[in-house]
Amino acid sequence: MVNVGVNKIATQAGNIRLMNNLEADLRDRLNKKPILLMTHLVLGYPSLDTNYEVIRQMAENGVDCIEMQIPFSEPMADGPIIVAANQKSLSKGITVEDSFQFAERVIKEFPQVNFLFMTYYNIVFRYGEERFIKRSTDIGIKGFIVPDLPPEEGETYIRISKEHGMAPIQFFTPTSSDERMREVAAIGGGFIYCVARRGVTGTKLELDTDLVQYLQRCRAATELPLAVGFGISSREDIQMLTGKVEMAVIGTATIRLVDEKGADKVASFMKKLQ
Amino acid sequence: MVNVGVNKIATQAGNIRLMNNLEADLRDRLNKKPILLMTHLVLGYPSLDTNYEVIRQMAENGVDCIEMQIPFSEPMADGPIIVAANQKSLSKGITVEDSFQFAERVIKEFPQVNFLFMTYYNIVFRYGEERFIKRSTDIGIKGFIVPDLPPEEGETYIRISKEHGMAPIQFFTPTSSDERMREVAAIGGGFIYCVARRGVTGTKLELDTDLVQYLQRCRAATELPLAVGFGISSREDIQMLTGKVEMAVIGTATIRLVDEKGADKVASFMKKLQ
């Protein structure tokens, strides 16, 4: 195994754990602020130009990670807004190649942000797992979020990702047993994406006792940073999460904002959040 | 058995056969002309007034028998023209009572004609067999033609008819075996209605060898007068039959004539036939 960009970290239990680039970067940032911010967008929706503008405003307003979703025709795990964005992007003809080229450009221009690819497994599979991961590494992508690739099916993908110092982001969910969480955490890298609730993306949730308990379970299961999103749209939402998880995820909210008010409003929205 | 109006006749084989009123009358007429004429009409079609006018012209032009069809809703053995006539008559509201009253009137006014009722069995059955036959006798009807009442089912009807000196006309058909013809003839009275061909009323037929042979079979099976119709519409048709059967039947032709040219034309049509 070529341990490109992987640091060693001492676990609470005193063991040595490998920490990849992304995790190391997030830990650095966490030294400077109590909670990080990850945002999401669908490449090509409403256009690559708008994506660029949105990313610029995010980058200039303290966003730590951006998941760029390469659109797929069967976005099984997404909610209606993101599904529609995937379709519209595809119907305009965006290709995987377009996504790579665009990613390469923004990664270069906004080095202060960790960029991740979010997509479905068929995109990776068809491109060729190794080739996809290699090219992503080459252009500076830090990790992958592939919701329809569970660890059991993703052995090769995880192995190759790690070989390239890539974070194959894994999921915790409210239905995961403690045991399953530990299993998944052992495989994951970068951070753990904690799915806040049953269901697909896009609905607002209360930070109720169930959710708090769930996040406690997540925390107990891993030492990786935790990211969580549940329809966050205000500074208060984020403050509530501080101390519970390491990163707040803004999912559908920015897409909705850009749809309704235009890309210009992203900067002020990001500012208001922090 | 009350042998009202029944004459004895010596058969060719030397037996004694009972001959009813109608047969006796027909035999009388046959002494004066070589072939008799029977016509048909549907009571109430197009109206009783027209029926009256048609009957008058027939009576005054040498018609020997008239079958007056009491309309029925299910005229199973009739062809399209007569079926339609039945329906139109009924839809104008003609009843069995109307038919009786009308019959009574024409029988009185045109004593030179033998009137028969033609109808389906349900009309007789619902009226009450005995009552129907009795009233028909009382008003001077000479016989009945009931195509859906085979001799096996008509035992009571035949018995009562005969008791009243009524002719329960029976049928020979091209599908009847010689044996069946003899059987039926033994039961019948008045004359035998020879169905000229397979099928329902109303289609023109050639007097071909098949038909000639069939009529020979009919003749051999009975000494009752034979009546036959097969779309007769001219003097030639009738002349062809002369010597083969005793009576020619004009069925659909008059209905069609009245439909197309009006009741006035009946007299001349009848004249032309003879």
Add this chain to the structure above:
Amino acid sequence: MKKGYFGQWGGMFVPEILHETFMQLIEAYEAARADSTFWQEYLEVMANYSARPTPLTYAHNLTKHFGGAQIYIKREDLNQTGAHKANNVMGQGLLVKRMGKKRVIAETGAGQHGVATATMAARFGFECVVYMGEEDVIRQRPNVFWMEKLGAKVVPVRDGARTLKDAINEAFRDWVTLMDSTHYVLGTVCGPHPFPEMVAWFQSIIGQEARRQIIDQHGKMPARVYACVGGGSNAIGVFQGFLDEDVELVGVEAGGKGLDTGQHASRMKGDRAAPGVTQGYKTMFLQNKDGQMIDTHSIAAGLDYVGISPILADLGEKGRVRFEAATDTEVLDALTLTMRTEGVIPALESSHAFVQAFKEAPNMSPDEAIIINMSGRGDKDIFTIAKAYDDPSWKEFIISQADGFRK
């Protein structure tokens, strides 16, 4: 008793020209009946071509819903072409083969018997003509479509009320013309002898199976058996399994808009029918005092007929079969409940039997069983049912289909 009579009912009132045809038919039928290989062949055909025996489904949900008798459903809907009509036509088809005829004709009202006959004709290689009242041709277009695709010629009948009885008349008119080559496949246990007896024989397969099945499943005879009654063939079919037993037999007629409205087709229940003779047989007919047949009405096209089997008229007169009537509205309610609780879709005809069973089941003991004969499946009735439910999306669908054609 005279041949072809059931008590005072039945007979063979046919025009003389069909006398020989009937003699031949009776001879062929009696020979077949006396020949046990015929019935064996019939059973094999029904098993190989039409999924017989059809199940006797235990309706546990309906049973629970009513909390009375154990409810069993005899599944004639699972026959080839979706109704008990298959039993009759396949039987007659075998007989036609024996008689060496090559052409069959049939009347049809709802179109079910027409489709079944067309199917049989295709399978046996017969030419097939189906007579159908023009009204019915228009109303039952899907069935007409299938008959034609199955190779049958469908002739619209424009006489009379242009419905079933007129189609029967017209079929007879065909038969008196082409009797030498043709067999008339009558669709129910009506008409002249030997049809009632013969059709009842073929349909007895339902009762024979149901009898075995209820003993297997319930351990004893049912208390009651329910069947809808149009001409009466499915009813007689199932009843024959239980005639000699202490089982109450209930025939359910079409109550239409109510027995007091005049818009129904109830011959035995109510007092509008009277003895009569037409279409070749004597039975209770819906007729006026002159003996003219009157218009009938039912939401179920297959029950919309003026006469009833002479066998049922007799069993009714003797008190062996009890008759009831179900109204159009009751029928839709029973259909709805049956679909939701058991997942089966009875034909509108069959739903009549369900109505009466549902009325009585609650008052019976859980120790008793009842059988409802589900004579056919309801998906054939979609146009009628969707209209009856006044389903807005269906309307939209039909309108958009029509607009597609208009383009």
Add this chain to the structure above:
Amino acid sequence: MKKGYFGQWGGMFVPEILHETFMQLIEAYEAARADSTFWQEYLEVMANYSARPTPLTYAHNLTKHFGGAQIYIKREDLNQTGAHKANNVMGQGLLVKRMGKKRVIAETGAGQHGVATATMAARFGFECVVYMGEEDVIRQRPNVFWMEKLGAKVVPVRDGARTLKDAINEAFRDWVTLMDSTHYVLGTVCGPHPFPEMVAWFQSIIGQEARRQIIDQHGKMPARVYACVGGGSNAIGVFQGFLDEDVELVGVEAGGKGLDTGQHASRMKGDRAAPGVTQGYKTMFLQNKDGQMIDTHSIAAGLDYVGISPILADLGEKGRVRFEAATDTEVLDALTLTMRTEGVIPALESSHAFVQAFKEAPNMSPDEAIIINMSGRGDKDIFTIAKAYDDPSWKEFIISQADGFRK
């Protein structure tokens, strides 16, 4: 081999949130499979509720017509709801009962699987939601009508191509929300493990019966078995009876307007499909070079799908199953011939199997037999078939029905 894999195909590509749900499902399924009383119960349900065993009809007319192999037709059309889909849903229904869940969801394209699921849900007393592409809701209104009447909620899916694959996605979205109460009744041998294996197991009832029946009737194994292939469930169902024998297995895909037109749904025949992973499993998908699924076309809605069972992909790759394709036009011709000669009406899907059998039968020996799996009945397809035949009276009928509604 890894669990859930067939050669390189299959797998269980599900979002993490469904991990536990799948573990439970696999456990329940494996327990059922290990418990012989489960299969016994399944056989009883299928016999009591759905007329199984379905017949293997000897098609003597078609056999004579082609003058080659003896043609047998396996009659899945005689199932409850008119297709083999019943086998799968009733099996899954029994499993749901075991798991103690109270709600089922399903995707449906043509609507057949939706109707079957709605039926099952009514019978087992489950709440039922069916996801259906909006396009299909519009095209298949009759099935939507019945699902609703059976008590199911039909949810039109407005994403993507608004057809089957989108309905599957939407069903998964429901499942990831309500997995605790809900079982997703997948309609074919696709999707993540254990669905392919499980559905194949339930459908194996077809092959088990057919195997017994052909030996009974023909005295030996058939030479070939034909089945249409959408997802592949009816094909795998019947093939399983013959996998270990020297019997050629032929899967017939939707050739649509021709394999060279791009308007078809052939994954194995032709070269437009490629390995891919989506909707939870790995198989040959019709997709572009980026991995985006492409639009498919078939006259038969049930074959109009981008993927194929991983089991069939494997059997195809290994050469155990030969794949062919039938075009829309060929399908209508085969349907016409089958209706006219045998009196049965195969579904448009099933007619694909007939096409290929008809191409090959003439060149086979009368000593050989072939089985065509008639997966369903065609009367469900009347709107499509009548349109395809361009039937003028049907148009008139629909227009007059529409005018009736417009009043």
